[in-house]
Amino acid sequence: MRRKPVVALSEEEAKIELARLAREIAWHDYLYYVQDRPEISDAEYDALRARNTAIERRFPHLVRPDSPSKRVGAPPSDKFPKYRHPKPMLSLEDAFSDEEVADFFERVRRFLGLDPTAEIEVTAEPKFDGLSIALHYEDGRLVVAATRGDGYEGENVTRNAMTIGDIPKHLQGSGWPKQLEVRGEVFMMKEDFLKLNEAQKKAGKATFANPRNAAAGSLRQLDPSVTAARPLRFCCWGWGVASEWPYETRWQAYQALRSWGVPLSPRNRLCRSFDEVRAYFRKMEEDRATLPFDIDGVVFKVDRLDWERRLGEVTRVPRWAIARKFPAHRAETVLKAIEIQVGRTGALTPVAKLEPVTIGGVVVQSASLHNKGEIERLGVMIGDTVIVERAGDVIPHIVGVVKEKRPPDARPFKFPNHCPVCGSLVVADGAILRCTGGLFCPAQRVERLRHFVSRDAFDIEGLGEKQIQTLFEKGAIRSPADIFTLPQRNGEIHLETWEG
Template identity: 75%
Template sequence: RFLGLSDDDAIEMAAEPKFDGLSLALHYENGTLRAAATRGDGYEGEDVTRNALTISSIPQRLEGERIPDVLEVRGEVLMLKRDFLALNERQQAEGKPPFANPRNAAAGSLRQLDPAVTASRPLQFSAWGWGRASAWPFDTQAESMAAIESWGLPVHGRPELCPDLDTMITYFRRLEAERATLDFDIDGVVFKVNRLDWQRRLGEVTRVPRWAIARKFPAEQAETILRAIEIQVGRTGALTPVAKLEPVTVGGVVVQNASLHNRDEIARLDARIGDHVIVERAGDVIPHIVRVLKEKRPPGTRPYDFPDHCPVCGAEARPDGVIIRCTGGLTCPAQRVERLRHFVSRDAFDIEGLGEQQIKTLFDRGAIRSPADIFTLAKRNDEIHLETWEGWGEKSVANLFAAIDARRRIGLERFLHALGIRHVGQVTAKLLARTYHSIDTFLALVERDNPESAVSELATIEGIGEVVARAIVDFFAEPHNREVVHDLLREVEVLPAEEPESDSPIAGKTIVFTGTLERMTRAEAKARAEALGAKVSGSVSKRTDLVVAGPGAGSKLKTARELGVTVLDEEGWLRLVGDASAT
C-alpha cells in the first residue's frame, strides 16, 4: 500500500538473526572511532567509549573503500555461550553471583566503571545496521552490510535474501532448529526490506521502522527428570521449592535447577520425585517446570509432602497466603545470612568485595553475625586474621576494609531499605525517608510505646497501607531487631533525606511520565520532580495530578485524557518547573 505495488509485485526481504545482546552505536569520523554509546531510549544513550575501546572486535580504524566521512554503525555487544559459562565459573570461584544469561553478562561488562574489568570480559561486537551517515552509496540492505563487514566490522549472521513468504518461513524454521548449536544466543529473526529506496519511502512510526519486522522464537523447552526438591529459605523466611533436575541443555545452557515457585504450584503440577518433566527457559526468566509427563511416571512415586518445619533451623513453618514461612526469624541462620547479603547489596549499603560467598564464609566462621559486625571487622582483625583465610590476602583485605569505611555515611532511604524489613523495598523506603527525613524522627515513631498508633500513622502515608505499616512496626517491636539497628547506628552515620521544595508548583502532586523525553532522561525527570516535592507514579489513576507525555506515549496518555488529568508535553513541563534551559 505505501509503495503503490500490486499484490503480484514481490518485495525481497533480507533476513538476519535477532541477537540477544546489548545495542551499541559506534560513531566514526574519517574512519576513526570517536564515540560509543548504548542506544538507551533511542534519543539518548550511555557513553561507554572507554569500555568499547577494550573490545578487540571493534575496530578503532576502518579500512576500505567508500567509507562515509561521518558514520554511525549500530550493532550488538555479545558473549559467546562458552565464554559465558567460563565467566560464571570464575564469578562463583570468586564468591560473586553468576550472571543469569549471556545478555546480562554482556550488558554488565560493558557498563563497568573500570574499563579494565570490561577488558577482562570476553565481549564480541556484531554490526547489524547503520544510523547517521554523511553519504551512503549503496542500494540494498545486503550490499550495505557486506560493505560494513569489508571495512573491518564483524557481521555475524550475514543477511540472506528471501524473495517471498515461503522462503521467509523456511529461513525462520531453519534458524529456530539451529539456534541451540549457534555460538551466540539469538531470540528470533529480523526481516528487512532489501531495497533502501523502499526503506526510505516506508519510513518509521515513533522510531519503529515500517520496513522491518521482528519475529521471536517460542520459549525453549526440554525433557528431563526431577531428581529432588530442595527447600531454600529467604531473608523473610519464605520457603521456596527448587527442582533439582537431571542436567539437560536448554537453549545452549545446561540447566540443573528450576523454580517450582511455591507449595500450590507443586500441587497444581502434581510434581513428584522421579517424574519426567518439561522445563522451559525464556530470556531472563529462571528455568521453570511447565508440565509433568504423567504418562511416563514411574511406579511407586508419592505426592510431595511440603515441610511444616524450617529445614535449616527447625522452627515451625506456617502458611502466609501462598507462601509457607519459617517462624524462626533472626534465630534462623539461613534468614540471617540472606539478610546480611541483602544488607551489602547494590541498592542497600553496596559494599564492594562482599559478595554472596564472602558473606556466607564470614558468617559460617563466626566473623559476622549482624550488620554492625561488618563495620568492626577491621578492629577485630588481630583476632580474625582474615588475610590468612583461603581466597584472601593482605591486599584484598585492605581493599575490603577501605570499601567498608567508604560506606560509614549513608542516606536514610538506603539505610531503611538495607534493614530488610518485610514489604519495605526501595519505593517504600523512599516514601518513609521523604516523610520522616531523619532516622531519629523515624525511630521515635516506630519505637513508641503505643504500637497501634504508629501503625495508624504509617498507614496514612499514600503508598504504605496497613499491611506494610504493621510489618514495619512489628519489625521494631522485636527486641533483637532494635538491638541490631542501634548497634549499627553506633558504627554508621545516617544522612537526613533532602527536604523537597515545598513552594514549588508541583509540591505534593502525583506525576506520571510517559513516552520519550528528548531533553532529559526519564531518571533525571523523576529526580527533578521528587526534588520539587512531587510523587512520581508508574500508572495513571484518579489521584494523578499531571501526566508529562513525550513521543510514543500510549495507554497512559489515553487513560489520562479519559480521566480528565492535566497533560503537558516536555516543553510545558520544563516551563512549569523552571528548567526551560535544560538540555
Template identity: 60%
Template sequence: MLNRAMALTPVESLNEVEAEAELARLAAEMAAHDAAYAEAAPTVSDADYDAMKARNLAIETRFPALVRSDSPSLKVGAPVSTQFTEVRHGVPMLSLDNAFEAADVTDFVARIRRFLNLPADEVVAFTAEPKIDGLSANLRYEDGVLVQGATRGDGRAGEDITANLKTIADIPHRLNGKGWPARIEVRGEVYAPNDAFAAFNAEAEAAGRRTYANPRNFAAGSLRQIDPTVTAARPLRFFAYAWGETSEPFAETQAGALEAFEAWGFPVNPRSVRVEGSDGLIDVYRGLETDRAGLGYDIDGVVYKVDRLDWQTRLGFVSRSPRWAIAHKFPAQQATTVLEGIDIQVGRTGSLTPVARLAPVTVGGVVVRNATLHNEDEIARKDVRIGDTVVLQRAGDVIPQIVSVVLDKRPADALPYVFPTHCPVCGSEAVREGDDVRRRCTGGLICSAQLIERLKHFVSRRAFDIEGLGEKQLSAFHDRGWIHEPADIFRLARDADKLDALRAEDGYGETSVRNLVAGIDARRVISLERLIFGLGIRDIGDQTSLLLARHFGDWASFHAAAMEAASGIPSPEWTQLAEGHGVSPRTLSVMAAATLSPADPWPEAPIDQKLALAFPGIAAPARRALGPLAVDWAGIVELARIAREDGPSMTLGEIAGIAGVGPVAARAVADFFHEPHNQAVVAALLAELTTVQDAERPKSDTAVTGKTVVFTGALERFTRDEAKARAESLGAKVSGSVSKKTDYLVAGPGAGSKLADAQKHGVAVLTEDEWLALIGG
C-alpha cells in the same frame, strides 16, 4: 507468564474495571522485570515476558481508553541505570515485533505487499540475519572517529559506556576506507562466544568469584563495569547490523549497508543473507535452527528486514516497532531431568510460589537446577510429583519451566503434591481469594520474607520517597534488629545510640548520617495519597491511592471508612451465595427481607417450590442456583440469615463505588485493616508522623477542567508523572490514548502514532510551552 496466563481471565471476558486493574498489574510487573534486566539479572524468561506484553497489548486494543501513561506498549528496552551518564540517541532504538510460526512470517510478508500496494509479480527481497542474544549498543562516529558509545536503555536514552565499548577489539576507534557519513550512529550487538564464556565461568567458580547464568547476562554485566579495565579483561565481541542518526545516506539497501559496515572495519555476521519472499525467509530460519548449536555464540531467532531502504521509509513504524522488520523467535529448548523437591518461596505481597528443585541438567549450554512451577493449580493440572522425571523447557534462555511429566518413569511411591496452607516462613495462614491462582501469606509485615520488599515499597519514590534508604540499607538495618516495621525507620532517626553505631561501626560519615536523618524527618509530613500507597495494600496502586485520598479528603475519614469496611467483610457463605448464576442484588434483597418460621410450612413441597414460596418473585435461574445450597427448609432459613447478616457493609460498598476503585481494591482495603497486626503497624506509624496532609481537591475553574489530555513523546520540560499530576490537579482527565473525545495532545520530541491519531481526529496539538501557557505555567 505462559502457563500463568492460561489461568488468567481471557481478555475477551474482562470488563472495564477488571481490564484497568490488569493493565496496572502488567505495567508494574513488567517494569520490575525491565529493571532487573537492566542490571543483567533478569527474573523472567523472554517467552513469558512476550506473553505478558501480548496480553497487555490485547487488553489495550479492546479498551483503548484505558491505555496507561506507563504502559509497556509505549516502552522500548529497559530503564537507564543511575550509575552511568544518560545519553539520548539521535534516533530512537526501537524493538521488533515477534513471529513464532511460519504463518506469522507469511502474514508479515503479505502485510508488506498490501501496504506498498505491490503488483503480484513484484519481488520483495529481505535480509535475514541471526538474532544475536547479547546487549545492543549504539556507536556514534563523527568524522570517522568514535566519540560515544551507549546501551539501548529505554530506546530513547541509554547509558554512556564509551570507555567500556572501546575495549572491545571488534569496534573500530576510527572508521576504515571511505564513503562513511560525517555523522553516523552504528548499531549492533555485543556478545560473548560460548567457549570463552564457559572458560570465564569455570575460572571464576574455582576462584570463588561471581559466575553468570548465560552469555547474555555476562555481556550485559561486563559492559556495565565502572572500571573499564574489568571490561577489557572480558572476552567480548561485536556484530554490526543497523544504524540510527546519519548526516547523509550511505546505501540503498540493507544488504548494501552491511557491506559498507564491513568495509569500514566492523564485523558483520557471515550468516546474514539476502533472500526473496516468505519461503526464502523460512528456509534461512530452518537452516539457522539446525546449525544453532554449532555457531559458537547464542542466538534466539532470525531477524528479517525489507532490503530496499526506500521501501523501509515508506513502510515506517507502528507504535514502537518498524513495519519493515520482524524477529522470528526459536522455540524454547527442552531437556529431561528428575524433580528432587519442591521449595516454596514467599514474595513481597505474600504470594507463595513453588520452585522445582532439579537434578542438574544442561539446557542450551546453561546448567539448570531450578524451574518455576507457577502455582498450585499448575502443579495439580500437570500432576507433578517429587521423584518424577520431567520435561524441562528453557523459554528464552532465562527462567526454565516444567512442561510435562514422563509418566512411564514415575516412581511407584510418588505421591500427589500437597500445597501448604500456611506460610513456610512465619506460619501465618496462606489463603486463596476468589479466582486468584496464587495462595498468599496473611502475615503482612510480621512475615520476614515479605518485610524487606514491603519496606522497599514503603520508602520508594511514589510512596514515602525517603532519600538514602534503599534495599542495601534496609537489609543491613533489619539484620541488626533495628527495623521491623515502617515506624522503626522514623524511630531510628531519633535514636542517638544507633546513629552513633552507624558512625563507629558501619563507616557512615557525619554528613551521611545527617543526610539520612534529614531524609527521614522530611517525610514526617506526608500527603494522604502517599501514606495510603506506602502501606503496601495489595491491589492499591498509586492512582487508586490518589482516588481514595481525593474521595475521603483526610486521614481520619479514610481510616474510619477502612475500619468500618473491615468490620463488614462478607462471609465466604455470602460470597458463594452472591456468585450463584442468576443471583442478582435484587434476589439477595428479597432473601434478606424474608421472615421465615423455623418450622417448615410446606413439608410436602419440592425444594424449588419451597424457594419460590419463601422468596416470592425470584427468578427460576436464581432458584436453580439456590437449590444445591438449601436441600431442606432449614437450609432455606439459613440462606435468608446469610443474605441478611453476612453481606458486605454499606461502607465497603461505598469504597467499591468510588469511580476507578471498584470491588477488588475495596475488598483489599477491608482485608488489610481487618488484620490486627496491620492495625498495630499503622497506629505505630501514625504516632511517628507529624502531619498527614489532606488531599488536594482538583480545581474546577481552570482552562482545562473537564478536558481530556494525552501526553506523548519525550517530554523535556517535565516528567510524565509531573505532567499527569499537574493536569489532574487542574481538573483535567489524563488518558493514555487519543480518540475523538480527546481535547488536547501535548507532544514532545519523537511523538509518533498518537500525533497521527490526533491529526486524524482533529485534536488540538500543543507543544510543552503552549501547554504551560494554557495552564498558567
C-alpha cells in the same frame, strides 16, 4: 491461574488486566534492561506482551498512557551519564510462526501498493542475545557509545566501549560519512562465558545466569578496567543517523560497513523469496545449539531503503522489520524431589530436583518452581514426568506435567509449617510463603549480606557468595557493619587462611 480468553473479557475485566500487565511488564523490563537479572523466561515475557497486545486490539479505547505497546526497554540507570539518542532505538515486532511472518510480508505489500504475489527481498540476520548499543563516529573517530535504555535515552558507556576489541575506535578505509551512528549488540561467546563463570566461582564472586547477563553486567561497570578484563564482543546489525548515505539497499550498506572495519555476522543472508526466508529460519534453528554464541531468533528486514523510508515506524517498532523468535527449548524428565530455599526476604522458593536431562545442549538437573501458587497451578507431584523449559537461557523452570505418565506412588509436596533453616513459623503472603524469622534466620541474614556486597548494592570487590558464607559460618560477620571492620580484624581472624 488460567486467564480468560481475550474474546470472553468484559470491558471492566480488560481495563483491570491492562493495568496489571502494564505494571508486570514494566517490572520485568526493569529487571532485564537495568538490573541484568531477568526472573522469567523470554517465552513467558513474550506471552505477557502478546496478551497485552491482543486486549488492546479488542479494546483500543482502553489503551493506557503507560502501555507496554508504547514503550521500548526501560529508563536508563542513574549510574551513568544519560545520552539522548538523535534517532530512537526502537524494538522489533515478534513473530512465532511462519504464518505470522507471511502476514508481515502481506502488510508490507499492502502498505507499498505492491501486487499480492510480488516477492520482497529481505536481509536475514541472527538475533544476537546481548545488550544493544549505539556507536557515534565523527570524521571516522568513535566519540560516544550509549546503551539503548528506553529507546530515547540511554547510558553513556563510552569509556567502557573503548575497551572492547571488536569495536572500531577509528573507521578504516574511506568513504564513511562525516557523522555516522553504528548500531549493534555487545555479547559474549558461550565458551568465554563458561570460563568467566569458572573464574568468578574460584574467586568466590557471584556467577552470571547466562551470557546475555554477563555481557550486560560487564559493559555497565563503573570501572572500565573491569570491562576491559571481560571477553566482550560486538556485532553490527544496523545504523541510525548518517550525514551521507548513498546506498540503495541494506545489503549494499552492510558491505560498506564491513569495508570500514565494522564487524557484521558472516551468517547474514539476502533472501529473495518467502521460501528462502523459511529455509533460513529452519537452518538457524537447526544450528542454534552448536553456534558459539547465543541467539534468540532471526530478524528479517526489507532490503530496499526507499521502501524502508516509506514504511516508517509505528510507536515502538518499525514496519520494515520483524523478529522470528525460536520456540523455547523443552524436554521431559522425572521430578525426583523438591527442596526449599529461603531468600533474603524470607520467601520460601521450591526448587525441583530432576533426573538429568539435556536441554539446548545443557545438562539440567534442577529447575525453579517459583512458589506455592505455581505448584498448585501446575498440579505437580513428586515422581511426575514434567516438561522443563529453558528459554533465553534463563534458569530452567517447569511449565507442565505429563499426567498420563503419573506413577501410582506419586505424592504431593507438602510445604513446611516452619522454616527449614531456623524453625520460625511460615506464613502465607498471597501465593508466596515466608519465614517470619527475619534477621534471626541465618539464611535470610546470609542472603541479605550477599545482596549488600553484590553489584546491585555496594558492589564490594573481593567478597563473593562463598566468602560471605564462610565468614558468616566462622562468626566473623553478622551484619553489614562487620564487613567494614574486616581489614582491622584480619590478624585476629586470619582471613588469608580461609578457603573461598
